[in-house]
Amino acid sequence: QVQLVESGGGLVQPGGSLKLSCAASGSLFGFYVMGWYRQAPGKQREFVARITSSGSTNYADSVKGRFTISRDNAKNTVYLQMNSLKPEDTAVYYCNILILGVTYWGQGTQVTVSS
Numbered sequence: 001q002v003q004l005v006e007s008g009g010g011l012v013q014p015g016g017s018l019k020l021s022c023a024a025s026g027s028l029f030g031f032y033v034m035g036w037y038r039q040a041p042g043k044q045r046e047f048v049a050r051i052t053s054s055g056s057t058n059y060a061d062s063v064k065g066r067f068t069i070s071r072d073n074a075k076n077t078v079y080l081q082m083n084s085l086k087p088e089d090t091a092v093y094y095c096n097i098l099i100l101g102v103t104y105w106g107q108g109t110q111v112t113v114s115s
Helices: none
Strands: 002-007 010-012 018-026 032-039 046-051 057-059 067-072 077-082 091-099 102-105 109-113
Touching (some): 002 102, 018 032, 018 109, 046 077, 057 067
Antiparallel strands (some): 018 077, 032 046, 046 057, 067 077, 091 109
């Protein structure tokens, strides 16, 4: 079993920044991918960014150049630095981890971008 705990969400004005964190614990070993998804009210959950154990990254087109995903393997933690935030970035952000073919999800953290 793997547990994920997210933190760092909140209210921010347009153009502002936030940094999300997600700490993983439990049966972690081998190569695994960690990532972030988000779900806005009335919309489906969508991919935001992912990072592999070796540091390879992928981003959704909507966040490229504004968001940066990183990880600290020693702390089993993944981060999402979000800059130049827009109202359309408002959503619940979920951390996930794919390990040995199984995906685990965090409980989500709310990000609201509003003036």
